[in-house]
Amino acid sequence: MALAFVPRSISFLPWKALLIVCSIASIGAVGLYSTSPGGGGGMMPYALPHVMRFSIFLVMALAMSYVKPERYSEFVFVAYAGVILMLFATMVIGEVGGGARSWLNLKLIRIQPSELMKPVLVIVLARFYASVPPREILRWSAIWPAAIMVGFPTLIILAQPDLGTAMLIACCTIVMMFLAGLSIWLFLGGFLLIAAAMPIVFSFLLMPHQRDRVLIFLNPESDPLGAGYHLTQSKIAIGSGGLFGKGFLNGTQASGDFLPEPHTDFIFAAIAEEWGLVGGLVLILLFAMLLRWGMRVSRDARSRFEKLAAAGMTATIFFYASINLLMVMGLAPVVGIPLPLVSYGGSAMLTVMLCLGVLMSIDRNTRKNARR
């Protein structure tokens, strides 16, 4: 199947996954080109750094794919401890961005440790559940160590306060616990409990601005110029695009500054305005293909650790993308979560590329073993 003249090291690369992420990032670059402030489009200040950053992370992910999955398992607790330390450091000397003290300035690079925590926790959980003997899986001992390992950093992140990231981690954890084989009743019971607790959480635990966001999500037209403005303008951008869009560089919602944050959280709306339903569906389809590839890597993986890790990484990407897309289409409250690989900004891209690196490592391992 491989062409004879292509070296094996090249043909052995996971071309399908690489093609998908490159396509997604390219669409992102096109979108960022046209959201360049001042109208008329431009490589600066968004598109070019986006492409360069993606290239660097792609090399990083490829490098990660040559590391054996077991290595991630071995070193995960070191990484876990390191990220926890960074989280603490962030609490003390962190910088505020987007309303949360979540940025750590390490001179060379400014990062959000909470982003690093997502793939690290996936591997921690995968390693933990791989080590739990099958007969123990329905017992308490299969829950509380994981709960502590996840709960501790999640609480720190909640205190930043970064509700979006904390929710994302919680969702991934639930998916991994579900796949690990915990009793189905636990999830059904938990679901009912959360449904019952919703009103209480809403009226007592949420801060006023969070409560407003939920209320405005339920009825965005109630506040067309305030917090509902984001949602309304996003829907106007998507809706006015129609089937084929207004055409490249012809979007008026983004270039006229009506659409807030067109280069980060609302990039999808900006793209949909110019490329229409067709462009939006292509992007959704590409994400679906990436996730499908990730779940297939998980399915085909040999070890339980690899299966769980691959599924967890895929779930992280899934929640990232889907929460953003649900938000810009008015199906979820406005939480500050960007569209990975498309939005401008390094954090989400780094997380997704770390996940991709681990996924490719597992994929390589699986295929290498299959050839033997």
Next chain:
Amino acid sequence: MKRNRRLFGGGPQMTEASLQQGFSRRAFVINSFQTGVAALLAARMGYIAIGENERYRDLAESNRVQTRLIPPRRGWIVDRHGQPMAINRADVRVDLIPDFITDREKLLADLARILGLPPEAVQRIRDRLENDRGFQPVPVAEHLNAQQYNMLKVREPDLPGVSVLEGFARFYPEGAAVGHLLGYVGTPNRREYDAENQNPLLITPGYKVGKEGLERVMEPRLRGRPGQARVEVTARGQLVRQLQTLPDSPGAPLRITVDAGLQSFAARRLGEESGSCVVLDCTSGDILCMASMPAYDPNAFSDGISHPEWEMLSTDPRHPLINKTLNALYPPGSTFKPAVAMALMEAGVDPDETVNCPGGYQLGSRRFGCLGTHGPMNMHRAIAKSCNTYFYTMGRRIGIDRFSAMAKRLGLGQRFGELPVVSQSYGTIPDPAWKQRRYHQEWSQADTLNAAIGQGYVILNPLQLAVMAARIASGRDIQPRLIMEPHQPPALLPFAGPSFEAVRSGMDEVVNGNGTAGASRLPFPDIRMAGKTGTAQVRNIVDANRGRAGTAWRYRDHGLFVFFAPVGAPRYAGAVVIEHGLGGARAAAPVACDVMTYLFDKDRAMQRLLPLEAGWGGNVVERSARRAALWNDRAPGSPPPPPPVPL
């Protein structure tokens, strides 16, 4: 095993194999969930982009496209010969839109530097930004020069909240000379905005409405219809491009009866005096000039004047803010005598009957003075010499009712309803009924004597005096007019020809014979001006101490003069009032003489004016600039410098 017991009992023991099987099953569930979300997203997007496409397209369009009103250009005001008196000049103005300002202090500092705004102007803008709420723009500056305009235009994107607009500004070439006549324009206030049902035009930046004078009265005619510009804008209100423009239709030009040259000449000729000059065309009633000086410069008012400027104008004892042709009332003094003489003729008094003037008139124990000891006086000489004794005697003979009725019929004490002016103070022509009504007192013979020489309760405005002169000169029921439009020729007054002739010849004698204003003859051999001088007491003092040259300016007598010319076939009539001018012959008649000279020979009149202006220290603009400088240089808190007192 208690600690580690299974959470949910029952079911077979988990093994490696069953766990593996469970994983596949559950992975399928997760896969389905993800596919479900993807499908949901696709469906939702389809609904928004296709199902609600039309609605959202409209919303995007109304986001993007804004309709802006283009303020209509105001109609010009031109004089009777078509010479422009109020025009529109291309202008660039700067406003601040409070909602878009991000860093107020930095913005104000930048603007102050670029536009060279003085600190008090910056403070005024800051106050308005703090006190005015909402979207209403705050004016910053007008009449930008090319350099300021370019600097601002380049930096406009970096200065959120700044709006630089090209438009038109009102300009009055004659300046202060037309201040009271034309009025001025200004930014509409809250009351005016509400009165027009919050017409959005009135809050369009740069739009101004008439605030005074003709600009205010003729507002509906001058306004025109606003145009509309459909423009593409950003969320911050920045213009992206023009889409289409419906041009404004300018207001119709307004042609007025005034002769701009005469108006300007009269204003200049009044010089440093506080006074007014009205000239009518006594065949039609056209107001040829209606000057009141000193006056404010309507150009300064239209830009919005500063507080010190306002203070200077409002504390000036010569009242530059009052239109003295309409809103200042004076006792007419002897200028009232032609009206009384008309009444005498109509009452059948023989004009040749003489009254001996021993220098006064005795009523009981009170003596009513005359300015001279004239000896025997008939009507002709009594008018020429302005003999009080004659008018005391004869006025008392016919009685107050007859001559007050005649005065009213000649326009005195009347309000001219058709005249398009903001307000008229019409004064008083007293009679017994009026006194009973006003003071609940009986009319006395002393009141009749005072009224007969234009003193006592009689007060009038200069326009009425001009109308009286015009009606006597033409024998017609002259109504003063300001707007050039077709009209019926004025009807004849119901009085006998000899009555008019007797009064006119008396007034001819005043100037051209042995009369009080002999020094003010017109410098033409064939054109004569007739007139009547008047000197009105400001303070009721006994004869010897009347307000003569030695007393303080504000206690000095007013000088008045009514006139018409040419004597044979009257064409022009008018009145001049010089406040505290000491006497009609001395202060008012020379002004009337020069103004009449202008109508017949402009060059000769200018030759007389220029040396006078040189003596006063320059023309109107130069003198008012010097006065403003003097005002600004005074120590803070000190009383205003005394105005130059004319002698």
